[in-house]
Amino acid sequence: MQPSDTPLRPVTFHPEIPAIRYIVQTRLPEEYRVDSIATVNSLVDAIKCLDIRGAPALGVAGAYGVALATLTSTTSDPEIFQQEVSAAADLLRSTRPTAVNLFYGINRVLTVVKQEKTITSARDRAVSEAENVADEDSRTCHAIGEHGRKVLPLSCRILTHCNAGALACSEWGTALGVIRSAVQAGTLVQVYACETRPLLQGARLTAWELAQDGIDVTVITDSMAASLMRKGMIDLVVVGADRITGDAVFNKIGTYMHAICAHAHEIPFYVAAPFSTFDEESVEADIIVEERSRDEIAYFGGRRTxxxxxxxxxxxxxATPVSLVTGIITEHGIFTLPDDLAEIRAIRKRSLQQDHDISL
Amino acid sequence: MQPSDTPLRPVTFHPEIPAIRYIVQTRLPEEYRVDSIATVNSLVDAIKCLDIRGAPALGVAGAYGVALATLTSTTSDPEIFQQEVSAAADLLRSTRPTAVNLFYGINRVLTVVKQEKTITSARDRAVSEAENVADEDSRTCHAIGEHGRKVLPLSCRILTHCNAGALACSEWGTALGVIRSAVQAGTLVQVYACETRPLLQGARLTAWELAQDGIDVTVITDSMAASLMRKGMIDLVVVGADRITGDAVFNKIGTYMHAICAHAHEIPFYVAAPFSTFDEESVEADIIVEERSRDEIAYFGGRRTxxxxxxxxxxxxxATPVSLVTGIITEHGIFTLPDDLAEIRAIRKRSLQQDHDISL
Structure with a gap:
């Protein structure tokens, strides 16, 4: 069991070994286990099988992965070194096509590596930039929490789907970050966590991490949410996001159904996500939605279903059309699409410029 | 594996033993097993643990159960006999509070038993009436299928939830009866079966019985239905019902969500059910909805989730308000509520009168 007095970080980097350590999320809640991996190939496997998952956490894992690649390269030729690190980044990018944060984390570290002439300096910059990505994500989640908690009534019953919590981020969480910040500020919160088929991230992960924090949580099947809304048991929905285009929010399957049902019951439907989730120049039709294996649905606990x-x-x-989204809670405040598209573009441009300035 | 050339009957009665045989539905699709029970207590257990389930099948099982009680009674005192059979009926009624067909089947047989003076004549009438209930249910399902298939386009993609099939009835099915009748009449049908959490009746039972009949079926999680509707992959929804009050259709949890989503996408939403499912003098607020055990959601295949x-x-x-229901497909045609309430009442009154006339 995770000691409850340290912040929950699902992925950490240990350059002195070098290794990435991670909570094996597929084993929760039966077993709290931290595994260690020393190669990019092992990281790729851990991401593909969802031992590491959640859009912002994938960004952190991607950043750590590229940094790990700089440390595990055995060449002394800077050109071959650059090729090896780029190949590792390509491999990491191929793991999950939908979560845009993964590409963001990988690219952040790869960009600084490419600016360096020597292997030593590239390694130093990579390690430092990867930690920046992780630390920024933590700060971002806390900022999302602060903005988000202000839209909650003093006592409220919140529906969430999948896991947009500490386990999906560097720490604190996005949707669950809003809930944590609200609880910290004294809001009386009751959470309904949809179990989230097929892989039960809501039951296994959201329920686990909220229970660890002593937050009141009840698990329901995904199909019960609408009925609870009709009975007046839900005041607000808040979920995370894997990618936000100009016209739609991509998130775990089932999110769209909750959005329609919330709309039908006039219940606010919020998305909580960092700016790195925006892909505002794309539209829904551009995005490839990952199709996962038959066995995720056809088997469970070794039993054929x-x-x-x-x-x-x-x-x-x-994909949930933005017309069904009450607000997108970010580290820079709460936005609505398409109205705030120009402002979102401007903030993105400014922060990309800052990243560029820092890198130089 | 069930031989495919005989009609699938989930519950059969064998008065010469006496015993009730039933397909153990909780074991499907891993194992096709037929168990035999010789007492009402065993039947009660089989119903409670959902080895026997489905509203019309519960009606048949209830009727068989009362008939079985008449055969297993060892008293020679007609008054004690009547008391024992009534107690068995009470026990059967206590198993599942929501499905009205259960009460219908029990009451049909109990009524004829009460009319008889001798134990022998009561047993004969009970066995015969129980078989009437089963045979009528088969004819009813075929009639529902005939009425329902006429509303389907010549080629269509149908979403269904839970199992309103042969396994839920005496044979043929209600919602799946519509699909079977359509296929038999040459309609090109593609079925999307929602897996139906928590007990996966859609994945385990609907997929199994449609695959046995060679009907094209794809399983999805309940949470995917709305997304498929948005992608234009669903032409029509058809589900069964456990009870239909004057204002709402009670059916497996998740039905309401599909109804809202179908409405939002302007997709017809049909309910297929026999007249014995109507409880048209009641309203939604009168009905007790069964809450089932924590373990159905908290464990799966022996694994804690x-x-x-x-x-x-x-x-x-x-409960799905009738305003979201395009039509209720019955053995007497297709009805809408509240418009056709007077007609439904008139047909119910007529058939109750017929039952009474036959009984006399």
Whole structure:
């Protein structure tokens, strides 16, 4: 069991070994286990099998992965070194196509590596930049929490889907960051966590991490949410996001259904996500939605649930049109699309410029 | 594996033993097993643990159960006999509070038993009436199928939830009866079966029985339905019902969510159910919705999915207001509520009168 007096960080970097340590999320809640990996290939496996998951955490893992690649390279030729690190970045990018934060984290570190002439300086910059990505994510989540908590009534019942918590970030969480900040500020919160089929991140991860913090949480199946809304048991919905285009929020499959049902019951529907989730120059149709394996639905706990001859369709994410979203809670405040698109673009441009200035 | 050339009957009665045989539905699709029970107590257990389930099948099981009670009674005193059979009926009624068909099946047989003076004649009438209930249910399902198939386009993609199939009835099915009748009449049908959490009746049962009939079926999680609707992959929704009051359709949890989403996408939403499902003099607020055990959500295939300290809420059914229902497909045609309430009442009155006439 995770000691409750230290902030929950699902992925940490240990350059002196070098290694990445991570909470094996597929084992929760049965077992709290921290594994250590020493190669980019192992990191790729851990991301693909969802031992490490959650959009912002993937950004951190991607950043750490590129930094790890700089430390594990054995060449003394700077050109071959650069090629090896770029190949590692490509491999990491290929793991999950939908979460844009993964690409952001990878690119942040790769950019500084490319600016360096020597292997030693590239390693130093990579390690430092990867830690920046992680630390910024923590600060970002706390800022999201502060902005978000202000829209909650003093006592409220919140529905959430999947896990947009500490386990999905560097720490604190996005959707659960809003809940944590609200609880910290004295808001009386009751959380309904949708179990989130097929991989039960809501039941296994959201319920686990909220229970660790002593926050009142009840698990329901995804299909119960609408019925609870009709009974007046939900005041507000808050979820995370894997990518936000100019017209749609991509998040765990099931999010769209909650958005429609919230709209039908006139319940506010918020998305909590860092600016690194924005892909505001793209539109929904541009985005590839990852389809995951049949077995995620056809088996559970070793038991077969579907006859072998039957088809399964298993998209990992869905798209919620921005018209159904009450507000997008970010580290820079709360925005609505398409109204605030120009402002979002301006902030993104400014922060990219800052990144560039810092890098130089 | 069930031989595919005989009609699938989930519950059968064998008065010569006497015994009730049933397909153990909780074991599907891993194992096709038929168990035999010789007492009402065993039947009560089989219903409670959902080895036997589905509203019309519960009606048949209830009827068989009362008939079984007449055969297993060892008294020679007609008054004690009547008391014993009534007690068995009470016990059967206590198993599942929401499905009205259960009460219908029990009461049909109990009524004829009460009319008889001798134990022998009561047994004969009970066995015969119980078989009537089962045979009528088969004919009813075929009639529902015939009425329902006419509203389907010549080629269509149908979403269904839970199992309103042969396994839920005497044979053929209600929602799946519509699909079977359509396929038989040459309609090109593609079915999307929602897996139906927590007990996966859609994945385990609907997929199994449609695959047995060679009907194209794809399993999705409940949370994917809205996304498929948005992508234009669903032409029509058809589900069963456990009870239909004057203002709402009670059916497996998740039905309401599909109804809202279908409405939002202007997709027809049909309910297929026999007249014995109507409870048209009641309203939604009168009905007790069964809450089932925590473990149905907290464990799966022997694996714990939720921390032990976390609450679970597990209502078995939800209520869909009739305003979201395009039509209720019955053995007497297709009705809408509240418009056709007077006609439904008139048909119910007529058929109750017929039952009474036959009984005399």
């Amino acid at each position: 579907i006859p072998d001859t039957v088809n399964v369709y298993n998209p990992a994410f869905d | 939720i921390p032990d300290t976390v609450n679970v809420y597990n209502p078995a059914f939800d």
